[in-house]
Amino acid sequence: MTQHDNLVELSRVRFLRGDRPIFDGIDLNVAAGSVTAFLGPSGTGKTTLLRLISGQLRPASGSVRVDGQEVPQLRRKALYALRRQMGMLFQSGALLTDYNVFENIAFPLREHTDLPESLIRHLVLMKLELVGLRGARALMPDELSGGMARRVALARALALDPAMIMYDEPFVGLDPISKGMIVRLVRLVNDALGLTSIVVTHDLEDVLQVADYCYLISQGKVMAHGTPEALRADDSPWVRQFMRGEPDGPVQFHYPASTYAEDLLGERR
Amino acid sequence: MKLPIGLQHGVLAGLLAGIGSATIFLLRVLRSLPLVALRPGLVVRQVYLVGVLSLVIIMISGLFVGMVLALQGYNNLVRFGAEESLGVIVALSLMRELGPVVAALLFAGRSGSAVAAEIGLMKATDQLSAMEMMAVDPIHRVVGPRFLAGLISLPLLVAIFTTLGIFGGYVIGVQLLGVDAGSYWGQIESAASFREDVLSGIIKSIVFGLLISWIAVFQGYTATATAEGVSRATTQTVVISSLAVLALDFVLTGLMFSGD
Numbered sequence: 001m002t003q004h005d006n007l008v009e010l011s012r013v014r015f016l017r018g019d020r021p022i023f024d025g026i027d028l029n030v031a032a033g034s035v036t037a038f039l040g041p042s043g044t045g046k047t048t049l050l051r052l053i054s055g056q057l058r059p060a061s062g063s064v065r066v067d068g069q070e071v072p073q074l075r076r077k078a079l080y081a082l083r084r085q086m087g088m089l090f091q092s093g094a095l096l097t098d099y100n101v102f103e104n105i106a107f108p109l110r111e112h113t114d115l116p117e118s119l120i121r122h123l124v125l126m127k128l129e130l131v132g133l134r135g136a137r138a139l140m141p142d143e144l145s146g147g148m149a150r151r152v153a154l155a156r157a158l159a160l161d162p163a164m165i166m167y168d169e170p171f172v173g174l175d176p177i178s179k180g181m182i183v184r185l186v187r188l189v190n191d192a193l194g195l196t197s198i199v200v201t202h203d204l205e206d207v208l209q210v211a212d213y214c215y216l217i218s219q220g221k222v223m224a225h226g227t228p229e230a231l232r233a234d235d236s237p238w239v240r241q242f243m244r245g246e247p248d249g250p251v252q253f254h255y256p257a258s259t260y261a262e263d264l265l266g267e268r269r
Numbered sequence: 270m271k272l273p274i275g276l277q278h279g280v281l282a283g284l285l286a287g288i289g290s291a292t293i294f295l296l297r298v299l300r301s302l303p304l305v306a307l308r309p310g311l312v313v314r315q316v317y318l319v320g321v322l323s324l325v326i327i328m329i330s331g332l333f334v335g336m337v338l339a340l341q342g343y344n345n346l347v348r349f350g351a352e353e354s355l356g357v358i359v360a361l362s363l364m365r366e367l368g369p370v371v372a373a374l375l376f377a378g379r380s381g382s383a384v385a386a387e388i389g390l391m392k393a394t395d396q397l398s399a400m401e402m403m404a405v406d407p408i409h410r411v412v413g414p415r416f417l418a419g420l421i422s423l424p425l426l427v428a429i430f431t432t433l434g435i436f437g438g439y440v441i442g443v444q445l446l447g448v449d450a451g452s453y454w455g456q457i458e459s460a461a462s463f464r465e466d467v468l469s470g471i472i473k474s475i476v477f478g479l480l481i482s483w484i485a486v487f488q489g490y491t492a493t494a495t496a497e498g499v500s501r502a503t504t505q506t507v508v509i510s511s512l513a514v515l516a517l518d519f520v521l522t523g524l525m526f527s528g529d
């Protein structure tokens with residue numbers, strides 16, 4: 001999966017929910033081997049973007065290429081072959097609640113390989129050691145804290161040694177220590193295993209420490225992109241507002257609506 | 270999806286659209302079954318969960334239904350001096366109608382609802398998406414085994430229900446009310462035919478098993494990914510399966526017993 005400079009390439013992607021465009025011609029690239037962050041206010045479609053890249057959603061038009069393959073046109077079999085090269089960390093962890101930690105990480109190995117039990121055990125323990133949870137292998141998902149669940153999900157996403165890993169809001173709702181640990185893990189895993197990582201977040205400070213390249217997304221468009229240093233130095237009003245977390249400015253906080261006065265007067269439902 | 274404005278049109282179009290997508294879903298599930306059959310371990314686990322764990326309620330219900338049938342039957346038959354026919358009345362009612370229908374209704378409530386809730390909850394907690402992202406098709410891994418397990422379990426449960434019912438009739442009729450044991454069993458043996466009675470019950474139980482499993486996995490898989498969505502899928506499974514079982518029983522009875 002490394003013959004292309006860009007592992008992921010989106011060009012002129014449009015995506016609609018009903019009649020509402022979520023993306024209106026978006027272009028972005030993720031360089032192979034990098035940690036790339038997608039930043040943007042809540043509800044701009046960052047999760048949607050990950051689902052487009054992984055082929056769970058199809059764009060209305062435009063091209064989504066991963067490793068040179070046009071994802072929306074892949075048949076189920078080819079798509080599944082591609083997904084074996086992708087790990088995805090859901091915000092909730094999405095661990096299988098019927099299985100304990102060990103079995104959750106063994107799950108993709110058991111599904112896709114015929115490895116002997118001793119080797120599976122070895123591989124699972126290795127991934128657990130990486131995320132610091134080797135001692136928690138017998139716990140059930142409901143016995144884990146949010147941060148632990150996310151680390152188990154990370155270990156599971158790494159089980160098949162993917163070429164790329166996508167993190168959806170990996171820092172939300174974590175205490176500073178767990179958060180710092182995940183931040184370091186993202187970098188460590190990327191460099192030690194030679195992966196390409198995509199981190200979706202609205203948590204600016206943490207991601208700027210770890211990302212090589214950032215895209216700021218809002219209102220269906222890429223508003224700015226660059227290295228963290230370049231974005232810090234950028235003084236366009238939009239970037240300044242977002243980077244400093246100022247309430248007033250061009251970034252919309254409100255979901256599109258009719259004017260407040262109209263709603264108060266009860267002219268429309 | 271845009272539906273016509275009028276209420277009747279809306280309801281009808283919605284119903285047709287629902288049946289359409291449920292049929293497409295069923296075809297996907299059926300196509301996955303050869304692969305599912307290669308993983309007998311998964312199916313056995315589900316047969317245990319939906320079938321074996323339903324045994325107690327099925328056996329107790331079968332016993333009581335048989336006992337009630339015998340009481341009612343005896344009270345009526347004895348007026349015509351025909352109480353030796355008690356066995357036939359009990360056995361035929363159970364084999365032809367009550368066994369398949371009552372067991373199917375219990376199965377829908379006990380297992381169909383559980384399957385719908387489980388799949389719906391897996392969806393609501395992103396577990397199905399996570400499987401897809403691990404290149405594991407949830408239709409193979411989650412839906413297929415549960416569907417097949419329902420298909421296997423219900424006919425067996427119906428057989429057990431019917432057997433226990435006939436035994437319950439024996440306990441009340443022969444042991445309590447004094448009907449001759451020889452005529453209870455003998456009349457069943459001579460009057461019940463394999464093709465008419467046993468086979469019709471088997472066909473019904475297979476059809477009901479398919480129907481309930483289909484409705485349950487479809488409701489779970491297409492549930493809205495919220496707590497309310499899962500609870501609605503569970504309720505819908507029981508309501509729709511029960512109505513479908515009763516309606517289809519009428520149709521099947523009409524088809525199979527209209528000749529004589």
Ligand SMILES: Nc1ncnc2c1ncn2[C@@H]1O[C@H](COP(=O)(O)OP(=O)(O)OP(=O)(O)O)[C@@H](O)[C@H]1O
Pocket residue numbers: 017022040041042043044045046047048049202
């Ligand atoms: N299943 C759905 N049906 C209709 N609209 C949806 C659906 N899922 C998401 N949306 C809409 O798409 C938009 C983008 O959602 P998405 O979840 O991608 O946002 P996000 O950037 O990940 O937000 P957050 O940071 O809050 O997670 C939202 O405005 C939401 O209203």
Ligand SMILES: [Mg+2]
Pocket residue numbers: 046047048168169
């Ligand atoms: Mg999101």
